[in-house]
Amino acid sequence: MKFVDEAYIDISAGDGGNGCVSFRHEKYKEFGGPNGGDGGRGGHVFAFADINLNTLVDYRYSRRHEAKRGQHGMGSDMFGAAGDDVTLKMPVGTIITDAETGEVLYELLVPGETIMIAKGGDGGFGNMRFKSAINRAPRQKTPGWLGEKKELKLELKVLADVGLLGMPNAGKSTFIAAVSNARPKIADYPFTTLHPNLGVVRVGPEQSFVVADVPGLIEGASEGAGLGHLFLRHLQRTRLLLHVVDFAPFDENVDPVQQAKAIVAELKKYDPGLYNKPRWLVLNKLDMVPAEEREARVKDFIKRMRYKGPVFQISALTREGCEPLIKEIYKHIRAQQIIEQGVVDIDPRFKEQDKPQEPDADDPRFKPLPSDAD
Structure with a gap:
């Protein structure tokens, strides 16, 4: 349809x-x-x-x-x-x-x-x-x-907890297919995604969140270039943005840092409110980088990007690193939900019912049992 x-x-x-x-x-x-x-x-x-x-x-x-x-x-x-x-x-x-x-x-x-x-x-x-x-x-x-x-x-505006952001062919559709029940179109050419896709990610029993994948952005998107600007408003209701970066582009002349900075700049031009949302960097296609080079290249990327927020290294194709990322996303979303509900006096990683309860002195379960001498 x-x-x-x-x-x-x-x-x-x-x-x-x-x-x-x-x-x-x-x-x-x-x-x-x-x-x-x-x-x-x-x-x-x-x-x-x-x-x-x-x-x-x-x-x-x-x-x-x-x-x-x-x-x-x-x-x-x-x-x-x-x-x-x-x-x-x-x-x-x-x-x-x-x-x-x-x-x-x-x-x-x-x-x-x-x-x-x-x-x-x-x-x-x-x-x-x-x-x-x-x-x-x-x-x-x-x-x-x-x-x-x-x-x-x-x-x-689609209702989602997490929105995926990135250049075309960064691997957003592969990621949402790997971690959720969504089955978007995946191909080895840009602009494969033509409309938003929603996927439900199951973390555990009664623990889930919704991810939205929108068409990729390109430089000049805030002025109408490409397709992504048409769907950026779908990310305005999300609690968290995942900035997916193609860490191993096919073209050696393409700099992932410059691509990432271009996306951030377009986001700021389009909507300052969207720009100020919590945003995590996700370095994708790690399986295409030699193991001995990964650490140095990641450090160089973060240094040149001047980024101080959370950074995750994954391979959506092999699912490497996806599980820890999913768990951290759920913790963040749950914390936001607790704050929105007005419950801010406990560790936001836990639900209210998980908070340790102090024993009640009047509770018969905590009264001392009679001794044998009595």
Whole structure:
């Protein structure tokens, strides 16, 4: 299926039905009075966060979405029926903004949540509503209210804990295939990845995190060169960025340090907030570097890069070094989750239930047993 992460739609909630003017016409009731009912409300338009969807492709070809209007009121005290609602299923992570003003209206962040994005108009009043002691034969009614109409922009930002960053052909797709359940396209040429891929990494029982692989960046990406800039926004919600570097490029004239610095520069130009996210260096394709040269080349890379953060040496192809990296990533993500939940008084590497408990003096399990002399 073609990946679409941006779409424009027009939505229209249903108008309310009109009220009715009617009087009773019964043989033995000369002055039966009014019995015109109210109109029904128009249908609402809802957005539903569907965990089974991962693209906005359905809205690329279907832009107009209208809910039904409410039925008009009728005689004999009959109210009009409400119009049918319309529910639009969207991927989790969809941001809904006003197409004209650019204002963010809604965000679908929780799987299964439903948000009303356009309210149907209320029904009008029938003449039975206007009956009073001095107005016994009212002929007034009101029309139904108009439903909301909006032009919306849908933007999908994939929800992931970790984002992969790097030049084309750095081995990001090989890495995500090695450590997760994702199966992206892998080939020996650049720009193999054309759209984001998500993979779930299992660390242990009930311990996992989500990795996002986006198309590779090239120099000038912040100005629109290449494909990666189109998907950089998918990394804005991640807790950690992994900067994957091709440590053994096929072209001997290519300098990995210069490539890494170019990526960092493009990141800073695109979004300072994304640039300031925690970012770890991952030196990939270590299996292609002779064992006796690895240590010296890594030290030279770090020195020239002037990088002081965590550095990991891996081979995504052979999975060398991947396991320690996965464990460190999970520790970092778990620490971030604990901080976000407001639990900052314990070692962030452990869950609250793992914290040692002090014995309670009143707990009978810790009271001394009676001695034989007693």
